[in-house]
Amino acid sequence: MSEGTRVPGPNEVELLKLRLEIDAIDRAIVEAIGLRVLIGTRIGEIKQELGLPVLDPAREAAVVRRSAERARDAGVDEEAVREIFWRLIGLSRRKQRRELGDTP
Numbered sequence: 001m002s003e004g005t006r007v008p009g010p011n012e013v014e015l016l017k018l019r020l021e022i023d024a025i026d027r028a029i030v031e032a033i034g035l036r037v038l039i040g041t042r043i044g045e046i047k048q049e050l051g052l053p054v055l056d057p058a059r060e061a062a063v064v065r066r067s068a069e070r071a072r073d074a075g076v077d078e079e080a081v082r083e084i085f086w087r088l089i090g091l092s093r094r095k096q097r098r099e100l101g102d103t104p
Contacts, residue, residue, distance in 0.1 A: 036088060037095050044096030054096045060089050 008016075044054055064085045071081035 037092050040092030041095050041099050048100050
C-alpha cells in the first residue's frame with residue numbers, strides 16, 4: 001500500500017452504502033411523483049369529459065387524511081406528510097389545468 005492511501009473503515013463503507021440506498025430511494029420517489037402526475041393528468045381529462053371541476057376539495061382532503069394516517073402508522077411526522085401531499089395535489093392540479101388549458 002502506498003503512502004497516503006488509506007483503507008476506509010467499516011463506518012465509512014456503511015455510510016457510502018447508505019447514501020447509495022438513499023439515492024436509489026430518491027430516484028424511486030421522483031419516478032413515483034412523475035407517475036402520480038401522469039395519472040392525475042388523465043383524471044383531469046376524464047373530469048373534463050364528464051363536465052366535472054378539476055378541484056375536488058373533499059377528495060383532496062381524504063387523500064391527505066389517509067396519507068397522514070399511513071404516516072402515523074409508519075412512525076413518520078404526520079404534519080410533514082400532510083404538507084408533502086398538499087404539494088403533490090397542487091402539482092397534479094396545476095398540471096391538469098395546464099393540460100386542459102384552464103390556466104397559463
